[in-house]
Amino acid sequence: MNIAITGDKKIAFKIKNVLENEKIDNIKIDIITSEDFIRLDVNLLQKYNVIYINASEDEQAIMKKANELYEYDYKGFIVLISNNINLAVKGYDVGAFKYIILDDNIVAQVKKSIVDIIKIRCKKENYILLNDNKVKIKNIVYVESDLHKIKVHLSNKNDVIQLNGKLDEFEKRISMYGFIRIHKSYLVNWIYILSISRYNATLSIYDNIQLPIPKDRYKEIKCIYQMLLEKDCV
Numbered sequence: 001m002n003i004a005i006t007g008d009k010k011i012a013f014k015i016k017n018v019l020e021n022e023k024i025d026n027i028k029i030d031i032i033t034s035e036d037f038i039r040l041d042v043n044l045l046q047k048y049n050v051i052y053i054n055a056s057e058d059e060q061a062i063m064k065k066a067n068e069l070y071e072y073d074y075k076g077f078i079v080l081i082s083n084n085i086n087l088a089v090k091g092y093d094v095g096a097f098k099y100i101i102l103d104d105n106i107v108a109q110v111k112k113s114i115v116d117i118i119k120i121r122c123k124k125e126n127y128i129l130l131n132d133n134k135v136k137i138k139n140i141v142y143v144e145s146d147l148h149k150i151k152v153h154l155s156n157k158n159d160v161i162q163l164n165g166k167l168d169e170f171e172k173r174i175s176m177y178g179f180i181r182i183h184k185s186y187l188v189n190w191i192y193i194l195s196i197s198r199y200n201a202t203l204s205i206y207d208n209i210q211l212p213i214p215k216d217r218y219k220e221i222k223c224i225y226q227m228l229l230e231k232d233c234v
Contacts, residue, residue, distance in 0.1 A: 001026065001027050001028070001049045001050065001175065001176040002028050002030075002047055002048045002049050002050075003019065003027065003028070003029045003030070003048060003049065003050045003051070003052070004029075004030050004031075004032055004037075004045070004048040004050070004051045004052070005029065005030070005031050005032070005051075005052040005054070006031075006032045006033070006034060006037040006051065006052065006053050006054050006062075007033070007034050007037075007053070007054025007055075007056065007057055007062075007081070008034075008054055008056065008057060009031060009033070011054060011081070011102070011106075012031045012052075012054070013031065014106070014107075015052055015081075015106070015110050016029050016031060018107050018110045018111060019110065019114060022111065022114060022224070022227055026171060026172050026175040026176070030048075034054070034057045034058055034061075034062060037053070037062070037065060038058070038061050038062065038064075038065050042068050042069055042072045042074070045069060045074070046072075046074065046075070046076075048076055049076045049077065049117075049176055050076055050077045050079065050114070050117060051069075051076060051077070051078055051079070052079045052081055052100075052110075053066055053078060053079065053080055053081065053096075054081045054082070055080055055081065055082040055084070055087055056081070056082050056083055056084070056102060059082070059084065059087070063087075063090060063094065066078060066080070066094040066096070067093065067094050069094070069095075070093075070094045070095040074095070077097040077098075077117050077120075078091075078094060078095060078096045078097055079096065079097055079098045079099075079100060079113050080094075080096045080098070080099045080100065081099075081100045081101075081102060081106075082099075082100075082101065082102060083101065083102040083103075085101060087099065088101075097113075097116075097117065098113045098116070100113065111227070112230075115227060115228060115230060118176075118177075118178045118228065119178065119228070121176060121177045121178065122137075122138060122177055122178040122189075122190070122191055123138070125138075126138070126177060128140075128173065128174065130152055130161045130163060131161060131163065133161060135152070135154065135161070137174060137177050138177075138189070138191070139154050139155045139156075140152055140153070140154060140155075140174070140179075140189055141153045141154060141155055141188070141189055141192045141203065141205055141206070142186055142187060142188040142189060142192070142203070142211065143167060143170055143171075143174075143179075143186070143187040143188075144167075144185060144186055145166070145167040145184070145185040145186070146162075148164065148165075148166075149162055149163065149164055149165070150162070150163050150165055150166070150167050150170055151163075153206075155192075155205065157205075157206055167184075167185070167187060170187070171187050174187075175187075177189075178190045178191065178228065180193075180221060180224055180225065182201050182211060182212075182213045182217075182221050183211065183212055183213060183214060183217075184214075186201075186211050186212075188201060188203070188211060190225060190228050192204055192205050193225060194208065196213065196221065196222045196225050199212060199213050199214070199215060199218055200212055200213060201213055201221075201225075
């Protein structure tokens with residue numbers, strides 16, 4: 001998932017630290033000054049899945065740029081950040097997904113925003129081309145590494161698509177849709193995880209099959225799952 005954070009560097013780094021602490025796989029975060037954001041061609045901003053736009057600096061020019069993005073049919077998520085509550089209404093005009101107010105609760109607001117974005121991406125009718133098959137991403141239960149091949153297990157138990165390649169490369173294609181790398185050999189769609197306990201992820205499908213989680217990553221994996229459930233990490 002490619003994320004841009006614009007505006008004041010102190011605030012931007014605070015948001016960056018929050019997102020990095022959530023241990024989201026394959027996340028790449030760029031910090032862009034307000035000046036650079038205003039100057040950048042909208043084509044160059046299309047690569048970002050999420051843009052956190054801090055409009056507390058040069059509000060008029062920032063909102064004009066946000067509107068350019070909206071009119072250019074930007075496909076990602078815009079999250080507006082400001083200490084001006086009136087921008088919450090203006091955010092609808094630029095297609096903003098959320099409005100975050102600059103206060104002591106910003107950490108919780110940022111966490112909530114990224115969880116909501118991941119969940120929406122999971123629910124959308126997104127497709128991926130596997131061999132010559134157009135597959136709904138939400139129908140992928142888990143992906144398994146098998147030597148130099150990967151097996152994509154679909155919601156219909158008998159449907160397994162085998163591909164050449166490495167799981168690391170496949171993970172880059174779909175991790176932004178709520179897939180968790182629970183093991184070097186397994187990438188799992190979080191919506192099919194029933195529970196995580198005793199170093200296993202139990203799925204709600206395939207007769208509650210259990211997939212292993214290594215001990216050294218167990219706490220991290222469990223925290224990612226609990227984040228998506230909007231529960232505290234314990």
